[in-house]
Amino acid sequence: MPKTILIVDDEERMRSLLRTYLAAEGYRIITAADGCEAITLARREKPDLVILDVMMPNMDGYEFMKLYRAEDHQGAVIMLTARVEEADAVLGLELGADDYVTKPFSPRVLVARVRAVLRRAGMEAPPAAVLRVADIVLDRGTRQVAVNTRPVDLTPSEFDLLTALMEAPGRVLTRAELLDRVQGVAYEGYERTIDVHIRNLRSKIEEDTRHPRYIETVYGVGYRFAME
Helix, strand or coil, rough: CCCCEEEEECCHHHHHHHHHHHCCCCEEEECCCCCCCCHHHHHCCCEEEEEEECCCCCHHHHHHHHHHHHHCCCCCEEEEECEEEEHCCCCCHCCCCCECCCCCCCCHHHHHHHHHHHHCCCCCCCCCCEEEEEEEEECCCCCCHHHCEEEEEHHHHHHHHHHHHHHCCCCCHHHHHHHHHHHCCCCCCCCHHHHHHHHHHHHCCCCCCCCCCCCCEEECEEEEEECC
């Protein structure tokens, strides 16, 4: 069954262009002109991925993201933005986006990013393998995580980040290494985005984020998963 992608953009030309490219790749495409229409479609269609413009009337991309994640939708999200400031990209990630693409962009590049995000989201599941470190159990086959037997819902990026850290407990991974692992080699982003993902991840797995037990910060270098 083809994966469903929801394209949200107030420009009809952009919706048509992305529909053409992504439909040619075999995806099922639905579209919306603003966030209000998009959230209605998301509730009904449960898309596997949302391509979301930031600047839209009625309900912009940030407002949509807040509502989309608050309603516990698990579909991956790629945000489209004409803004180039790092703070705007970071805000999107903090709200639960998995990736962002700055306009203008090549449709072929976006298609590649769509494939990468869906792959990270488990649409192409890797062979089943379970990682157990400290009190955390991570199943790469089902992409499920439990902390002290308590199930934890992670975004695709958070899951990949935790996997990378748990695969090498005690080893320091630089922000660049983690960025490459989470976003892919073609990703042109800021290393600071890893800090955002780490903060979000800690809020879900740590009892005290001010004194993390699992994910340690190695100042000036990166992060490591603590060995007990």
